[in-house]
Amino acid sequence: HFTVDFVAPGDCKSGARCNASLTLRALEGYHINNEYPYKFIANDAANVDFLGKEGKTFSKAGGEFAKTGETTAQMSVPFQAKAAGTAKLSGTFKMSVCSEANCQIETPSVALDVPIQ
Numbered sequence: 001h002f003t004v005d006f007v008a009p010g011d012c013k014s015g016a017r018c019n020a021s022l023t024l025r026a027l028e029g030y031h032i033n034n035e036y037p038y039k040f041i042a043n044d045a046a047n048v049d050f051l052g053k054e055g056k057t058f059s060k061a062g063g064e065f066a067k068t069g070e071t072t073a074q075m076s077v078p079f080q081a082k083a084a085g086t087a088k089l090s091g092t093f094k095m096s097v098c099s100e101a102n103c104q105i106e107t108p109s110v111a112l113d114v115p116i117q
Helices: none
Strands: 001-009 017-026 039-042 049-051 057-061 065-067 073-079 087-096 103-106 111-117
Touching: 001 087, 001 111, 017 087, 017 111, 039 073, 049 087, 057 073, 073 087
Parallel strands: none
Antiparallel strands: 001 017, 017 073, 039 057, 039 087, 049 073, 065 073, 087 103, 087 111
16 A cells, blocks of 8 residues: 655765655555654664664654655655765665555565665
8 A cells, every 4th residue: 555665866975965765655545644653764784874863763753754745755864875885775664654444554674775986
């Protein structure tokens, strides 16, 4: 009843702030759960500093999650790579979508390889 896309721009540079993002799309009559405390908890990654308000935890409470429509929302995941190469970002996205009848709470694992210049 949902998709999650984890993306980053293609121009991330070593030593500079870069913003990856998680985009949540509710499908098949589901919508974003306005009451849920959305979180992304990043796993440790070699040569990466996560720049969340709570370190490697990004949250609705921390202002990193924003609803962009009834069926879409986005979580910002700012980070800084300390070396050129590939930054391997991964973690758990705690999220929820609802239909008229019920809400579904999910914790998908996501991963993204980001080329760093």
